[in-house]
Amino acid sequence: MQGSAKQPPLGIFPFLVAATLGVFLWLIQFVFFKAPVAQAEAGGLAQKIFYFHVPSAYAMYLCGVVCLVSSVAYLLSLTDKWNAWAQAGAECAVVFGIMVLTSGPIWAKKAWGVYWVWDPRLTTSLLSVLVYVAVVVLRAFAGDGEAERKFAAALGVLGTVNLPIIHYSVRKWGGNHPTVISQGGGGLKHPDMQLALGIGFLAMTLLSVVLLALRARQLSLAARVGRAEERAVAAGLTEGT
Amino acid sequence: MQQAQGTAKRPEDRSTEFVAVEGGKETASAGTLLVAAYLVMWALLLAFVWIGWRRGQQLATRLDSLEKALDRHDSAKS
Numbered sequence: 001m002q003g004s005a006k007q008p009p010l011g012i013f014p015f016l017v018a019a020t021l022g023v024f025l026w027l028i029q030f031v032f033f034k035a036p037v038a039q040a041e042a043g044g045l046a047q048k049i050f051y052f053h054v055p056s057a058y059a060m061y062l063c064g065v066v067c068l069v070s071s072v073a074y075l076l077s078l079t080d081k082w083n084a085w086a087q088a089g090a091e092c093a094v095v096f097g098i099m100v101l102t103s104g105p106i107w108a109k110k111a112w113g114v115y116w117v118w119d120p121r122l123t124t125s126l127l128s129v130l131v132y133v134a135v136v137v138l139r140a141f142a143g144d145g146e147a148e149r150k151f152a153a154a155l156g157v158l159g160t161v162n163l164p165i166i167h168y169s170v171r172k173w174g175g176n177h178p179t180v181i182s183q184g185g186g187g188l189k190h191p192d193m194q195l196a197l198g199i200g201f202l203a204m205t206l207l208s209v210v211l212l213a214l215r216a217r218q219l220s221l222a223a224r225v226g227r228a229e230e231r232a233v234a235a236g237l238t239e240g241t
Numbered sequence: 242m243q244q245a246q247g248t249a250k251r252p253e254d255r256s257t258e259f260v261a262v263e264g265g266k267e268t269a270s271a272g273t274l275l276v277a278a279y280l281v282m283w284a285l286l287l288a289f290v291w292i293g294w295r296r297g298q299q300l301a302t303r304l305d306s307l308e309k310a311l312d313r314h315d316s317a318k319s
Contacts, residue, residue, distance in 0.1 A: 190261035
């Protein structure tokens with residue numbers, strides 16, 4: 001079979017994985033042992049959750065953008081490659097989104113005394129993650145026909161359109177969510193706090209690239225296997241399932 | 242919409258900065274929450290990687306059956 005010889009080389013991927021692990025170890029060491037404790041109103045020690053909560057939200061945006069671009073590219077080209085990247089973007093956006101929606105409330109319990117309030121940023125974040133969950137569920141249970149793929153791509157575009165609303169909700173509407181690093185915020189008042197956040201962004205960027213590449217490659221392979229199965233059934237080599 | 246329903250604070254009342262505190266008096270619960278948050282994050286990541294690994298195995302099974310079908314076809318021809 002020709003397809004089995006077309007496996008792409010790993011290239012820089014092993015180095016990317018090694019770099020991700022290294023940066024994560026650095027992040028954990030820095031956050032736990034070097035970054036200073038913040039004021040009690042910000043959650044004190046629990047404020048250190050911020051150093052992966054915010055980068056996780058950024059990684060969710062990144063995966064959402066990948067989902068948007070790939071979904072649009074799929075709708076224009078109808079190729080397996082873009083479908084795979086759109087699906088990988090949605091799945092990774094769900095993973096990072098759940099990280100945001102679990103780490104945030106854990107911090108809020110300390111800083112606000114409650115896990116959840118219907119703050120505009122929290123609510124819009126939840127809605128966005130739910131849209132990506134809908135994309136993943138649709139792809140998992142509605143089959144892999146062209147109509148389902150197109151519908152999932154359209155839903156992926158819709159989920160990403162919601163992301164700027166999350167970003168601006170904190171400035172436009174009332175609520176409890178801090179605005180430390182976005183426009184109008186006072187920022188992080190210690191160089192080690194800034195460095196910890198920088199490492200967090202780097203770690204989550206690398207992690208999102210690794211997860212996206214891994215999942216997109218796997219989905220592309222699954223699509224190729226699917227096509228080979230269809231050909232095998234058509235040629236009478238196997239029975240369809 | 243000037244004020245979100247169910248929230249008491251105005252936009253200008255929210256925190257706008259995090260300030261380092263010398264010595265940082267802390268309760269144990271904040272440490273527990275911090276560790277819990279990290280554990281949840283790693284659990285999510287591991288779950289995603291594990292699901293991916295399982296999907297890889299399913300893919301390998303499908304490839305195996307395709308190869309077996311091709312082998313059967315080849316042996317029937319020869």
